[in-house]
Every structure is written in C-alpha cells, then in structure tokens.
Amino acid sequence: MGRGDHGRYRLAQASVRTKQPIFAAFGLGLIVWLVAPAAEAPEARAEIAPPAPVFAIPPAPVLAAPPTTRLLRLAAGDTLNSVLAAAGVGASEAKAAIAALARVFPPRALKPGQEMALDFIGLELSELRLATGIDRDIVVTRARDGSYAARQRARRLTRVPELAAGVIRTSLTEAASDAGLPAPVLSEIIGAFSYDVDFQRDLQPEDSFEVLYDRLYDERGKAVGTGEIAYAAMTLSGKTLRLYRFLPTGARTAEFFTAAGESVKKALLRTPVDGARLSSGFGMRLHPILGYTKMHRGVDFAAPPGAPIMAAGDGMVERAGAAGAYGNLVLLKHDGGYETAYAHMSRIPRGLGPGTRVRQGQVIGYVGATGRATGPHLHYEVRLRGEPMNPMSVKIGPGQPLAGADIARFHAEAEATDRKLLALRQATLVAGLPGARLAQ
Numbered sequence: 299m300g301r302g303d304h305g306r307y308r309l310a311q312a313s314v315r316t317k318q319p320i321f322a323a324f325g326l327g328l329i330v331w332l333v334a335p336a337a338e339a340p341e342a343r344a345e346i347a348p349p350a351p352v353f354a355i356p357p358a359p360v361l362a363a364p365p366t367t368r369l370l371r372l373a374a375g376d377t378l379n380s381v382l383a384a385a386g387v388g389a390s391e392a393k394a395a396i397a398a399l400a401r402v403f404p405p406r407a408l409k410p411g412q413e414m415a416l417d418f419i420g421l422e423l424s425e426l427r428l429a430t431g432i433d434r435d436i437v438v439t440r441a442r443d444g445s446y447a448a449r450q451r452a453r454r455l456t457r458v459p460e461l462a463a464g465v466i467r468t469s470l471t472e473a474a475s476d477a478g479l480p481a482p483v484l485s486e487i488i489g490a491f492s493y494d495v496d497f498q499r500d501l502q503p504e505d506s507f508e509v510l511y512d513r514l515y516d517e518r519g520k521a522v523g524t525g526e527i528a529y530a531a532m533t534l535s536g537k538t539l540r541l542y543r544f545l546p547t548g549a550r551t552a553e554f555f556t557a558a559g560e561s562v563k564k565a566l567l568r569t570p571v572d573g574a575r576l577s578s579g580f581g582m583r584l585h586p587i588l589g590y591t592k593m594h595r596g597v598d599f600a601a602p603p604g605a606p607i608m609a610a611g612d613g614m615v616e617r618a619g620a621a622g623a624y625g626n627l628v629l630l631k632h633d634g635g636y637e638t639a640y641a642h643m644s645r646i647p648r649g650l651g652p653g654t655r656v657r658q659g660q661v662i663g664y665v666g667a668t669g670r671a672t673g674p675h676l677h678y679e680v681r682l683r684g685e686p687m688n689p690m691s692v693k694i695g696p697g698q699p700l701a702g703a704d705i706a707r708f709h710a711e712a713e714a715t716d717r718k719l720l721a722l723r724q725a726t727l728v729a730g731l732p733g734a735r736l737a738q
C-alpha cells in the first residue's frame with residue numbers, strides 16, 4: 299500500500315507549495331498535467347507546458363459541461379490500474395475501462411513513457427485515448443449505462459516526400475547525418491545496396507548518394523516517423539546504381555529493383571557477417587600459421603567473437619560440426635551448383651544439421667577461432683561445382699527480373715518517381731542558389 303500512501307503524501311506537499319485550485323491527482327512517478335477542455339484546438343493542447351502538479355478536490359460536476367482532459371504518462375513501475383487510480387478514477391470504473399481496452403490491446407504491452415489522455419465529466423471517466431503506434435489510437439468510451447467499449451482509430455498521417463543527397467567525405471554515416479537522413483532510412487538503403495556494394499571496401503571519397511523517402515506528419519504537424527523509400531541511388535567511382543521500390547503483383551512486401559526492373563536480391567550475400575572487415579583476400583598468400591605460401595581458398599572477415607554469421611543464400615545444410623583445421627564448420631548447398639562454407643565458428647546453433655533448410659540471412663553460427671586460426675574471424679568459401687571461387691568477385695547474375703504486366707507498371711511508376719525527383723532537385727537547387735540569398 300506504500301504507493302497510494304506515498305502518492306497522497308507527495309500530493310499534500312504539492313498543494314501546500316502551489317496553493318492552486320485543484321484539478322489533478324499526482325501519483326508516484328506519474329506526470330499529470332492539466333489540459334484545456336477537449337474542444338480546444340489540438341495545436342493549443344500540444345503547446346501547453348506542464349504546470350506544477352497540484353492536488354485537488356475534483357471540480358464539482360456541472361451538467362453538460364465539456365469534459366476536462368488530463369494527460370498522463372506511464373513511468374517505470376506504473377501499471378494502467380495504478381495510473382488510473384492516481385488520476386482519481388474509481389476502482390470499478392478503472393477495472394471496466396481496462397477490461398474494455400484489453401479486448402483490443404494488451405495493457406501489459408504498454409511501456410514507460412506511454413502517454414494517454416483521460417476525459418472526465420464530473421468525476422466520471424468518459425473517455426481514455428492512447429496512441430499504440432504512429433498511425434493508430436485506441437479510444438475507450440463510456441456508454442450511458444456506465445459500460446466501456448474500446449475501438450481502434452486510424453490516425454491521419456500526411457506523407458511529405460523528402461529528397462536527401464550527399465557526397466561522402468569521411469564516411470557514409472557522417473554524410474547521411476549531414477544530409478538529415480534518418481538512421482532507419484540509412485540502414486534500409488545499406489541493406490538494399492549490400493548485394494552490389496561492399497560498404498567496407500567500395501566506398502571512396504567523392505562517392506555520393508541520393509534518397510527519396512517520405513516523412514510522416516501527424517494531424518498536429520509533428521514529424522512522427524519515416525515512410526517508404528521510393529528511390530535510392532549511389533554513385534561509386536562515377537558509376538551510378540539506381541534502385542526503385544516496387545510491389546510486384548501477388549507479393550506481400552515491396553522490394554527494390556534496378557532501373558532495368560531486376561530485383562536487387564541476389565542468390566548470395568557478399569558479406570555473410572554484419573559490420574565485418576575483409577582481412578585476407580582470395581588467392582596465394584603466406585599462411586600466418588603454417589609459415590609458407592599457400593592457396594587461400596576463401597576470404598577472411600575480421601569480426602568480433604560471437605558476431606552472428608548469416609547463410610549467404612537459401613539452401614540446405616550439408617555438414618555442420620568440427621572439421622579439423624576449419625574448426626567448427628557449416629557447409630551449405632545452394633541452387634545452381636553453388637556451395638558456401640563458413641569456418642572457425644565458436645558455436646553452431648542447436649538444431650542446425652545435415653538436411654536443415656536455411657533462408658538467406660538466417661543465423662547459422664557465430665564468429666570464433668576454432669581450428670587453425672590466429673584469432674577470431676570468419677573464413678568464408680564459395681565453390682561452384684566443387685571449384686573454389688573468389689567470393690568477392692563471383693558473378694551470381696542479376697536478380698529475378700520483373701515480367702509481364704509488372705514490368706510495364708514498374709516502368710510507369712519509375713518514370714513518375716523520376717519526374718518527382720527532377721522537381722525536388724530543382725526546388726533544392728533554387729533554395730540553395732547563392733543569388734537567392736543575396737537578393738534578400
């Protein structure tokens with residue numbers, strides 16, 4: 299019972315300090331502030347600064363008066379029940395409102411920081427609203443008979459296309475940040491280009507990028523997130539690769555396609571471990587342990603011990619386990635006569651054995667230094683019909699091309715995107731012209 303008592307104690311202190319009329323109860327760690335009646339403009343709501351918390355006797359009920367709205371925020375350790383109790387909602391009312399909410403959203407899934415609005419008419423909780431996603435609200439409303447019902451309400455989001463472009467001076471991350479490119483957009487485009495670009499090796503100063511994506515704004519004009527990336531281009535050593543997002547007929551998710559309408563997804567990933575650095579290439583080299591020149595049949599990626607290793611492509615496990623100098627080894631068989639091998643793993647996941655089907659990107663082991671290895675790294679091999687190939691130059695061919703009606707629709711959509719790009723580039727150019735500033 300410490301919470302309620304403590305809360306009341308703190309409330310009493312607050313009332314002495316502020317000597318203000320009372321609107322809201324203040325709970326332990328709970329931020330409560332008074333907001334103008336719901337009828338007021340939403341912009342006004344957002345701008346009201348939280349006043350000092352005050353304790354008060356609830357205002358006398360006035361018939362037909364607009365509801366009083368209180369905004370609450372869940373703090374760590376709060377439950378919805380404790381928050382409602384602290385806000386002055388009666389126990390049976392709170393129970394009924396929470397039960398109604400639970401039919402559309404599990405109250406346990408609410409996290410600290412979650413904001414919600416409570417409408418009171420007199421002492422009664424007339425409505426509870428909370429946002430459960432950037433585009434979704436849940437509204438729990440009290441009926442005349444005192445029961446509560448919950449429903450989901452889609453929030454209207456406005457999509458505003460935004461063009462971000464930059465030239466790489468030191469790193470892609472820095473150039474992206476200078477261009478105002480949000481981190482999730484950057485990581486999505488890195489993923490899209492990773493089949494064709496080795497981000498550890500191929501990037502040079504003066505390389506550049508351009509991205510067209512949507513920013514999402516809520517009804518108050520507040521930026522709430524990013525939407526889809528319509529287009530992304532990278533120019534590496536003067537060569538430009540353009541990718542367009544497209545949803546093929548019957549597909550569940552949109553993907554990136556080259557300007558020719560080929561999927562960027564390839565049969566094999568170039569780097570089957572995240573954030574790795576190529577530490578030793580393919581071919582003849584002086585072996586670090588054996589001390590004599592030997593053919594290096596694969597490539598080595600330096601990566602921290604325990605870093606997850608991904609299947610380079612869809613396939614089937616041929617072997618998984620200790621294999622002499624290779625240490626813990628996983629060998630995968632892919633379509634078209636390809637095999638990939640991953641050596642020196644610290645660990646192979648349970649349940650991965652000969653005959654297991656794996657998907658591209660699935661974790662098949664963790665970086666280690668088992669077998670003949672000087673330190674933790676991934677030794678990665680690609681073989682075509684048993685012949686070792688250089689994984690960094692193996693040509694796996696273009697991705698699946700679009701066909702039939704899809705290809706025509708793709709070209710039409712790509713042309714529309716190009717027109718949008720042209721307009722946005724011109725707008726950026728005009729805004730950035732030195733003359734435009736001098737003329738003022």
Ligand SMILES: [Zn+2]
Nearest residue numbers: 596597598677
């Ligand atoms: Zn190696």
